[in-house]
Amino acid sequence: FSIPTLILALAKDFNLDKKQLKLMKENFKNKNLSDLDKISDDLMNLSSMLLSSVGEAGSNLKKIKKFRFPNNTQNEIDNFAKIITKLKKEFTDIKILIDPLEIDESEYHSGITFKVYSSNFKELFSGGKYCVYEENCIGFSGFLENLVLESNIKLNKKKRIFVPYDILDTEKEKLISSGYIVIRAIGNHGEKSLLNMAKKNKCSYIFSNKKIFKTEK
Numbered sequence: 001f002s003i004p005t006l007i008l009a010l011a012k013d014f015n016l017d018k019k020q021l022k023l024m025k026e027n028f029k030n031k032n033l034s035d036l037d038k039i040s041d042d043l044m045n046l047s048s049m050l051l052s053s054v055g056e057a058g059s060n061l062k063k064i065k066k067f068r069f070p071n072n073t074q075n076e077i078d079n080f081a082k083i084i085t086k087l088k089k090e091f092t093d094i095k096i097l098i099d100p101l102e103i104d105e106s107e108y109h110s111g112i113t114f115k116v117y118s119s120n121f122k123e124l125f126s127g128g129k130y131c132v133y134e135e136n137c138i139g140f141s142g143f144l145e146n147l148v149l150e151s152n153i154k155l156n157k158k159k160r161i162f163v164p165y166d167i168l169d170t171e172k173e174k175l176i177s178s179g180y181i182v183i184r185a186i187g188n189h190g191e192k193s194l195l196n197m198a199k200k201n202k203c204s205y206i207f208s209n210k211k212i213f214k215t216e217k
Helices: 006-013 018-030 041-051 057-066 071-090 144-157 169-177 191-200
Strands: 113-117 123-132 135-142 159-163 180-184 205-208 211-214
Touching: 006 018, 006 071, 018 041, 041 057, 057 071, 159 169, 159 191, 169 180, 191 205
Parallel strands: 159 180, 159 205
Antiparallel strands: 113 123, 123 135, 205 211
């Protein structure tokens, strides 16, 4: 989660001109604040604190709350902290990360922006808050390719089992109810041939002589 309008609030509080605003954006984008002391020591210190707060929401949000910001920036921070605190209470099993200095390239959002990642670090959704006809809205866009890829990963993690052609229906149903994805042989095969077929079909298990075996020992 990030604060898309934080940079405009900072520009107001420190009375930045266009050149200084551009410099601050570049510094934030690159996470390199070395040039900010040319504008203001206070801006440099404030930005350094925010940079050190990038990461897990719990401890870093506490750090941000303790810091005193100029008026416009404080309003943005307070609003952001309120939203993140509520999200942490609602979604206790989700890992929430914050990056106060992330730049919203679209310059479309206000208040908060977000990205949703899978456990495999694939970006699935991105979005944020915006205003239409004086109505506050939340919107997002999805990355279809990553969603499909994640679906395939989840599917591949399920237990795939290769079974002989003449398996009984009751045996097959029992395997399915136990969470297996059943891949059935076409025609009768001996044990060695059945094992080779199982590996070709990317099955982790094989059903033979009414017993379940792993294809890899």
